[in-house]
Amino acid sequence: MNMNNQSIFIIVFFFSLLLVTSSTYVEIKQLVPTTFTVNKVNSSKIIVGVSWDGTNEADDEYVVGRLNCFSNAVTILNSPQDHVFGDHNTTYELAVHKTDVLVKCRTGKVDIVNWKNVFYFRT
Numbered sequence: 001m002n003m004n005n006q007s008i009f010i011i012v013f014f015f016s017l018l019l020v021t022s023s024t025y026v027e028i029k030q031l032v033p034t035t036f037t038v039n040k041v042n043s044s045k046i047i048v049g050v051s052w053d054g055t056n057e058a059d060d061e062y063v064v065g066r067l068n069c070f071s072n073a074v075t076i077l078n079s080p081q082d083h084v085f086g087d088h089n090t091t092y093e094l095a096v097h098k099t100d101v102l103v104k105c106r107t108g109k110v111d112i113v114n115w116k117n118v119f120y121f122r123t
Contacts, residue, residue: 030055031063031085031109038121044096046074046123050107051089059086063109067092073101073123083109096123 037049048067067079077093092107101123108116 027056029057031057033107033109033117036107036117036119038119040123043099046094046096046121048092048094048105048107049089050092052085052109053088054085057085059084061085063087065090065107065109067105067107069094069103069105071101071103073098073103099123 031052031054034051034053035049036051037047039047039049041047050065050067052063061084063083063085065079065081065083067076069076074094074096077095079092081090081092083090102120103123104118104120106116106118
């Protein structure tokens with residue numbers, strides 16, 4: 001390479017670095033679960049509580065909450081549910097049909113992003 005080609009290469013390399021390293025702020029939104037509670041009210045009813053928090057979520061932002069259980073031992077009475085982020089929690093009522101059964105459930109929230117968590121409990 002002669003001196004002229006090296007100079008052009010260095011200038012092009014420098015400007016390409018500027019393009020790569022110049023960045024714009026991208027707002028990250030994150031919705032995360034905080035707690036799950038399972039409370040047996042009586043032999044035929046269970047209450048599942050789910051809480052959430054997040055980053056850069058407006059309190060009035062629309063959120064859909066779902067609970068799915070993969071067992072015929074329970075029936076979910078109130079899922080899905082409409083919420084706003086500022087609610088920070090919800091409860092689901094489950095009717096119990098069989099006792100002493102291990103139940104697998106999946107819960108989650110959906111706004112722009114979503115999360116799903118799996119948990120187990122015994123009826």
